[in-house]
Amino acid sequence: MNESEFDKKATDTLLTIEQGIEESGADIDFEAAGGILTLEFANGTKIIINKQGAARQIWVAAKSGGYHYGFVDGQWINDQGDGELMHELSRFIREQSDEEVNLG
Template sequence: MTESEYLQSTEALFRDLEQDLEAADLDYELAAGGILEIEFDDGSKIIVNRQTPLREVWVAAKSGGFHYRWQDGAWRDTRSGAEFHAALSGMASAQAGREVTLGGARP
């Protein structure tokens, strides 16, 4: 994946996430440089950010830190192989204390 392809892909990913977060009624802020902060009622956050030199998307949540790389047509955790949207939905659900479905995790 070239840098240009990576930037296009992550732009689409963040744009879709913004729509999903609006639909899920979650507070978030997208800062310059591709840093998305999702804030929960208990004050906890999930941070999603681009790592352009590595062509990865990183997530920091209460459950830990995760690195996602484009593989087999999806953003996948570099350790477990978990798909990004499904994993992020699980993290957000745990921190929100309710079911949250984001992106590709929809049936």
Template sequence: MELSAFETIADTTLGSYAEIIDEAIGDVADVDFQSGILTIELDSGGQYVINKQAPTRQVWVSSPVSGASHFTYEDGVWRATRSDDVLAEMLSKELTDKTGVTVAL
């Protein structure tokens, strides 16, 4: 994938996630998206850091639940490099489980 396409897709995805997550759980989390890095700090403890890695054309995730994961863009979704996990589904489930509020990405 060309760098410009990667940058556009990654920024659009993470920006959209930031808006949806902030709207859903902004009362119980601090959600921040700056310079290609999405940070979600839960009031109950735990922090997610999701950022784009241009050299590898991946999105990297640090999760207090599932640990570190790398995702590549395939067939319209960000899919984990070591499993069949889809980023949107993983984040939705983890954030919903951690907060008790439905997060639908």
């Protein structure tokens, strides 16, 4: 995948995350700027999701740790354990905020 294809897939993914949170009705504030999506929860904690163009990955920083996802067979897959981004992000949100958001 070239840089332009990566940028489009990653940007679309960040937008999908935003839409999923919006539609869930969960009490989660979010802000997107410069390829970084920050989720902020009522308890003051955050999850940061960002595009890493040089690595062609999406990185997630959550209370439980940092995770890197590469695009494999049509999905963003965790290079540290084979989990899928949307499924794992839904779990990170639940664990960190007690909000139920089903992203995938």
